[in-house]
Amino acid sequence: MTHTPVPALKRSPHSSPSRPPLRPDGSARIPDVTPRRNAVEALAAVLAAFAAMFTVAVLGLYFVDAPSTTSLGSAAAATVCLAVGGSAELSGGAGGGFLSLGIEGSVRAVPLGVTLVGAVAFGFAFFRPLRRRRVAAGPLAARALVAAGACFLSLLACAHWAREALRLPESVTDRLTPGGSGAGASGGLGGLFGGAGDAEGGLGSGLGDLFGGMGGGSGGGLGGGLTDIGFRIDTGSTLLGGLAWLLVVLGLGLLIARRANLPTAVMTGRPRTMAGPAASATTTVALSLLAVLFTLGTFGSLALAGDKGLMAAGIVLLALPNLLLAVVSVAVGVPWSFATQTGSPAGGMGGMLGMLGGMGGAGGGLGGAGGLGTPKDRTLSLASLxxxxxxxxxxxxxxxxxxxxLCGALTASRTPLRVKRDGTPLESRYRRASTHAIRLAGVWSALLLLAVLAGKISGSAAISIMGMSMMNLGAHLAGNAGLALVMGLLAGAVAGFAGSLTHDAYRSVRARAFVNRRDPSHYVSSSQSAK
Known part of the structure; x- marks a missing residue:
């Protein structure tokens, strides 16, 4: 009897691809990443990050009614630059010639809501494709360099776009315009120089008439022409901050990317094996909590009627991580302080106005009826709560x-358990807990330090008249960086130790329950022996 061979079926070009070829040892062969695809994926990751940041910035600024004061696109570009660590410079002026008013200032604040969304989008798009491909150290470095170049060009474009005029609110222009509600008896900028003076027109009142009425123009005074202030982004600080942001995101991704096919030196290196589980656990808890708070805060605020609901939703989108990190740091013992500075240069215009303003009667002096108040310095700590x-x-x-x-328990669950040949743990539970405490302490110390540095808000302004400096203003909100480093170590150590013991107890309970389900007689014998 002859055997007729069955012809092999031809695979249709539209059928599903076959499984990847196997290595001689039977393991699946992971395809390499081509240089062209490597570059395209790096560019796509940067594009995804900036698209996500710009979207969140536009929504947040729209909710806080930013289009009523400036261009929404330019404001969103400036917000993206601030989100990576850049600073904004303000400048404006009114009048001209002998009576000219100038204002120069700078603002530095990081909207961490925009920063975080961009970091998550970049990390997902950068490391996700590596789950199905293998990348060596050289191509991985080239991938990072392409991403850095694309980030550099994107930040340059945003910094160039973020040049616009900011229209001052009426509450500010009223103080600078004659006859405004906040101008005082002299009107306009005259309220700053001598205040109300006396009823008969003393020296302070005369200065008020001089500076408040001789500016010319339809506005009637120097302040009449000061209706907007231009803003621009400092390119140098933006590029440096963007580089630091990219390095932090890439470094964190190399630590916590659990399924990416990274180079062997990275996968088995001491930084990943020691700090990887703790960093992964902390990132998981933080992102899960922020996702819940973002959802509840945004939709809960939008459910409120009126402009206050929109304003709250915008603040949630832009600055919820700032608030959460400040609350967590205060809860572990890191205080935050708010301070203001107001002063005038020694001598020159500042000294002369201080002397003349003090002679203007009961309401005279800088900060009279129309002057600027100085808020009190405050400190937010656990005791002040x-x-x-x-x-x-x-x-x-x-x-x-x-x-x-919870961070400590997840750290213990994601750390491989070293066992002996008979299957028993190589280390005691307290030794494992000590190891997890040390690793989580380092991660939390770095986290609180970054939170304090990124959450710092500062602003300054200098007012000049006739080209001479008259008054300097400043305000800043900052946490204690040294105490954040120390309290992060303590909080992380306690959390790692307690979380590891909690995880060991949970694993023991699960093991006993599994044994009882597999062998009910074991449970009966154990109960009888206990009696």
Missing amino acids: GEAGPALQVGLPLFVVAGLV
Whole structure:
């Protein structure tokens, strides 16, 4: 009997591809990444990051009614630059010749909501394709360089776009315009020089008439022409901040990308094996919490009627991570301080106006009826939360402690358990807990330090008349960086130790439950022996 061979079926070009070829040892062969595809994926990652940041910036600024004061596109581009660590410069002026007013200032603030969304989008688009491909150290470095170049060009474009005029609110222009609601008896800028003076027109009142009425123009005074201030982005600080942002995101991705086919030196290196589980656990808890708060805060605020709901939704989109990191740092013992500075240069116009303004009667001097008030310095700490009620002072630390213990438990669950040949653990539970405490302490110390540095807000302004400096203003909000480093170490160590013990207890309970399900007689014998 002859055997007729069955002809092989031809695969249709439209059928599903076959499985990847196998290596001689039977493992799947992971295809390499071609240089062209490597570059395209790096460019796509940068494009995704900036598209996400720009979208969040536009939504947040629209909700806070930014289009009423400036161009929404330019403001969004400036917000993206600020989100990576850049600074904005302000400048404006009015009048001319002998009576000219000038204002110069700068603002530095990081909207971490925009920063975080861009980091998540970039990390996902950069490392996700590597789950199906293998990349060596050289191509991975080239991939990062292409991303850095694209980020550099994107930030240059945003910095060039972010040049626009900011229209001043009426509450500010009223103080600078004669007859405004905040101008005082002298009107306009005269309220700053001598205040109300006396009823008969003393020296302070005369200065008010001089500076408030001789500016010329239809506005009637120097302040009449000061209706907007131009802003621009400092390119140098933006590029440096963007480089630091990219390095942080890439470094964190190399630590926590669990399924990417990274080079062997990265996968088995000490930074990833030691800090990787702790960084991955902290990132998972933080992103999960922020996703819930973003959703509840945004849609909850939009559900409120009126402009206040939109304003709250915009603040949530732009600055929710700032608020959360400040709350967590305060709960672990890191204070935040708000301080202001107001002064005039020694001698020159500042000294002369201070002397003449003090002679202007009861309301005279700088900061008279139409002057600028100085807020009191404040410090936000765990002790000061008692002013808001004992519920917040007790509930907030408990909430933070629960999150810290969860980070410690996830760190223990994502750390491979070293065992002996008979399957028993190589280390005792307390030794493992100590190891996890040390690793999580380093991660939390770095996290709180970055939170304090990124959450710092500062602004300054200098007012000049006739080209001479008259007054300097400044304000800043900052946390204690040294205390953040120390308290991060302590909080991380306690969380790692307690979380590791909690995970060991949970694993023991699960193991006993599994044994009881597989062998019910074991449970019966154990119960009888206990009796």
